[in-house]
Amino acid sequence: MEQLRLDVKGDGHDLRIPENPGFKGQIKVRDNAGPCALHIADGVKGTWNINVSGGATVKIGAGSTCETALVVAQGTDVIIGEDCMFSFSVEIRTTDTHAIYDIDSGNRINPDKPILIGDHVWLGKQAIVLKGASIGSGSVAGARAIVSGKVPPLSVVAGVPARVVRSNVVWTRRIGQGRLDLDPKAMQVVEAVRATV
Numbered sequence: 001m002e003q004l005r006l007d008v009k010g011d012g013h014d015l016r017i018p019e020n021p022g023f024k025g026q027i028k029v030r031d032n033a034g035p036c037a038l039h040i041a042d043g044v045k046g047t048w049n050i051n052v053s054g055g056a057t058v059k060i061g062a063g064s065t066c067e068t069a070l071v072v073a074q075g076t077d078v079i080i081g082e083d084c085m086f087s088f089s090v091e092i093r094t095t096d097t098h099a100i101y102d103i104d105s106g107n108r109i110n111p112d113k114p115i116l117i118g119d120h121v122w123l124g125k126q127a128i129v130l131k132g133a134s135i136g137s138g139s140v141a142g143a144r145a146i147v148s149g150k151v152p153p154l155s156v157v158a159g160v161p162a163r164v165v166r167s168n169v170v171w172t173r174r175i176g177q178g179r180l181d182l183d184p185k186a187m188q189v190v191e192a193v194r195a196t197v
Contacts, residue, residue, distance in 0.1 A: 005025070006027050015037075018040060036056050044062070046068070050073075051071070067090075070092070073115075074094055118139070120138050128146045130147065139152070149162075171186065
């Protein structure tokens, strides 16, 4: 893991990072509000910049890949499923980083919120997933989409803010022409989603 820089401050963190030559980038873990957890499954590849703080947890499922991705989990969790594919300059953030307060009450009005990304999700180039978002399995977020709400499984979302533009679809890692029934990973996701409906 020569291409991985690990910067850990504090004690008691639960770090599970496999020896994987395809996994590189930078990981920062801070215990400013308690120990954090980072679980990277086998087969995760790409250049990841991961910042975990405030007692948050980040989990990245087996076989998920990225070209370049920034994951910021502050005070709450980011859960990424298996076999996800993220393009270049993808951002996933549970926080606005800086607090905004209501002057009269003194209460913070922009709390951190968790993010859940299902299995086999494709995030296009420069897609941004904001706090509180959830993306259902098999879905696609188009290039430069900003996802801040709930994306149903087997959907395509695009735009700012991201909106569903197509339903009842699934993507494949294969490039070019082909048949869905020849892609076992995609079919597995379709069957798993249909089993929960």
